[in-house]
Amino acid sequence: MTCTTCRTPVHTQFASPGLVEAIVEGGLDPVEDPRWPESGATSPAEYARWAGHLCGMTCLRMALGTGAPSLFALRDGALKYDAYTEDADGVIRGLVYAPFARYVSEVHGLDAVVHRDLSAAGILELLDEGRRVTASVHYGIRHPERPAPGRGGHLVLLTSRTADGSGVHFHNPSGTTAATRAAALPLPVFERFFAGRGVSLPGAPASDA
Template sequence: MTVATSHHVPYFAQWESAALVPDFISGASSAADDPLWESSGADSAEEYAFWAPRMCGMACLRMALGYFGHRVPASVPLVREALAAGAYVRDGDQVQGLIYAPFAAWVASRWDLFAEAKPQLSVEQVDTELSRGRLVLLSVHKTIRTLDPEPAERGGHLVLAVGSGPDHITIHNPSGFPGHSQEFHQVPRSDLPRFFAGRGVVLGRAQ
């Protein structure tokens, strides 16, 4: 039987204006028009607009850093560090990432945290890690924000597992919808397999 676990983790969207996420996703507004873009630490609105849709992993890391008591860096400077560490690979307008092994190595050395890439990760293992006080980045399909009954695939987007219960996994979703699926979104266990690719990264305090 799964014992209920919940960690009080701060929330950050991958866009600076979390309330505007639905508009950014639908295309009703451009990320370059985000009124808070300068808070990202980007040098320009264009740099911010390039990275914001790709920063789910950095948003999850920022949440974890806040939870584990570290200063939370601005998002775009964090992306630059991740690029230098090989956690992202950029080729023109194409970005490969998040690459789990170099990401975990960077996090462990940079912040003295436990960080382990999990190319194979079961929901039961997620429960175990959460019960140990850790957090887990999960690779899911982006339409988990609405619990799409037929997502196109599994994986491709990162959310942060922050708790669990007998019938659900609780996530912080960097591209979730405000008031619905951003903070402490309880995803039913019966729905999770449609979205979850069975891989991720475990983060915790150093052992």
């Protein structure tokens, strides 16, 4: 699927877009996702263990455009750069921004810049410069009509301003519907979920139209 307002593909961090809601809100075990092999995972168990942590890799996959590596191939590359780590007890940590940016720049040739103190206005400036922004938000952003439960912990890819200039278009790897996977929100609403940090990337090439 491709966003109608930009040239950036829309992907989900779970292989079956139609099962995202059941997985993230209904308690469905990802091991039941029949399309798990499309992720590049080596087994249903590996897919189920990791997919919920790969919002950042999904953002990268969208940013890379058509022909991007599989989700787990990107994860494997990020692991080599310590953008993800695993504790002795198996707890997965990440995405860690600095090594992620090095990975993206050195392996995929994208000028990735870490922004540790990023305002909502700063997001608009980056978008106006033609960049896209992987931004830290609360996953509750898929329900913007509800109070924000917090800020941060999930990553979405901001692609452009809205037509009136007052809001942002973004792609949400854990969006439960087409409208929440390729979404648009007024900036003050987006800001309620935004943690004030992210990684900016170059804009989409014309070949991704």
